[in-house]
Amino acid sequence: MEILTLIAIFLGPIVAVQVSQYLERRRQKHAGKESVFKTLMRTRATVLNPSHIEALNMIDVEFYGKNKKDRAVVAAWKLYLDNLADYSTPDDVKYAKRKDLFLDLLYSMAHALNYDFDKEHIKNTSYIPQGYVDVENEQHLIRKGMLGILRGDIVVPIRVTTFEDSKKSD
Structure with a gap:
């Protein structure tokens, strides 16, 4: 029993610090995702805003992981990015598709972050x-x-x- 007490006294603080660090890393990861999502929602009517572009470029980093929802966000981002980088398709066709792809991206981010937004809400609730x-x-x-x-x-x-x-x- 004394050995167990000694082990508990020795390992208790170490385990507590490890758990605390793990929880802090999780909070920071979630905060990064939230920041990207909120920036994109805030600037969705002004896509040339530098903050909007910076947030788009952070998607790969903030939503990197093996989680199914995070992978869906990265997949939606890749489709949107392919459209942004497409210079061969006529502009009118490209821009119509671009809006849908951006909407899909925001929807997948909302879903990954447990926001109960449908696509119509995201599409129709911005103001400029x-x-x-x-x-x-x-x-x-x-x-x-x-x-x-x-x-x-x-x-x-x-x-x-x-x-x-x-x-x-x-």
Whole structure:
């Protein structure tokens, strides 16, 4: 009995530390998955957001494992990534498929993290103000226009006026 007591006194703290470290690693792994999922949910209407792209690139790391749900997330990510890297398919076909693949990715992540979200919920519950959409579209048009000018594809019309001509129009 004394030997058992000595073993318990000696091994007890070691086992307690090991269990504590194991639980901390599990919490950190879950927190990493949660962070990626929440970032993608938060930025799902703004896919060019740098946080969105960083979260996508962390999926392989955070959902790495032998767990069936984690493997499903990585498989959905690979399908989505293949679509993102496909430059041979016409844009209209690629973009329609891209939305579905991204929805599948978010759904598999929600399922892996035990969120009770269906695909319709994920698809229809994001919000982006129209003003942001307008600004993004305008910036896109400005960039395209400037590139066209720099490449020589677009000509900038110039009208020469005199000082008196400008006074008349005021």
